[in-house]
Amino acid sequence: MKFLCIDCDQQMQFAERQVPGDGTFAAAFRCPRCGRSVALLANPMETQLVGSLGVKIGGRTLDAPPLEMVRGTIQGRDDAFLEEDGVGSPVWSGAAQERLSHVPTFVRGMVKRIYADYAVQHGITEITPDVMDRARGDLGLEGM
């Protein structure tokens, strides 16, 4: 999308963007020659349509973080994502995953994190039921 200052026959330049409320998206453009400004006001539907593309009006200064749109738009479980701590995360064996699936969902993320931290601290690259048993014993996690 380009904005042309008709009087100057000059392309206007992006100046700023705002989200003033009610889903409206506002973007201001200014003519570099005469200084005249115009504002583009998009209604919520238009705002959402453009936003759905995963692009930023006015351009990006940083690369999009991984799954930016997925994380920003899907309403889901709070424990869906785990930030890596800069240390390689261990792999879960099928049997360990199966055991983990019996943990209630509302604490599963936390429990998984505890086992993962234990594995990292002990240099374990794969979490198996045996590793889970050891962690439970060492950390006093009976019942998890």
Added chain:
Amino acid sequence: MTFRTYRDVVGADGSGIAEQVGAQRLRVRRQLRAVRHIVAVVSGKGGVGKSFVTAALARSGAARWPHRIGVLDADLRSPTVARLLEAAGPLVVTDTGVRPVTGAMGVRVMSTEFLLESGRPLVWREPDSERFVWRGTLEATVLREFLGDVLWGDLELLLVDLPPGADGVADLRELVPQLTGVLAVTIPTDEARESVARTLHAAAAAGIRLLGLIENMAGYRCPGCGDINPLFPGNAGPALATAFGIPLLARIPFLAARAPAPEDWDCERVLEAIT
């Protein structure tokens, strides 16, 4: 007053939308550069066992190529394949991407199943009004991020389990120009034949290679005598294979007591055909 065209007005648009979209596509290409074969598993009709076939192929593939099989569940609204592959989140986010969840036999899986509460539908945070306008775009964006932001790594085969419908395969081809082809799944009925034919026509029109066909629930195997008797009327598998000139790679019988195992159908032959 005479206006110049967009391209006549020299200079960037200030947002670099085209460049941003180009960067998104480049990200997908880079993420998939070490994936040898990308195969879409399609149907057109729901309930034919597409996800079951995807999971079975993934397991068989993992036996042949350990840790080199991936499955992307593109059925965002009704994800099932992650459960079939015993894969559960959370997803680990790194600086460079999101790690796929490792499921049964080391299959790498990405699915909305990891994001949703058990049994809850896919719900967007966005306003409810006019959702029909933007929902398709948002779903395509999610699929693009699943392809381009997940650290798929070095894979022999990435199976993409597409939702029912004829248009998804062309959308996937736009995101993944190097798509190896499509594998279609049907059941014997005339209704399934019609639906799958629409999808195959759409794939062919998009210039996508038709790798073959699988007929699921192709008869009922009697647990007593072992004979296979008809379960549904119709012969969609052979009819579609003839109509489109593609191989009918397998016919999977319905078993009463358990899900068919790879040895109940020619899973290996299917893998040979699609890789």
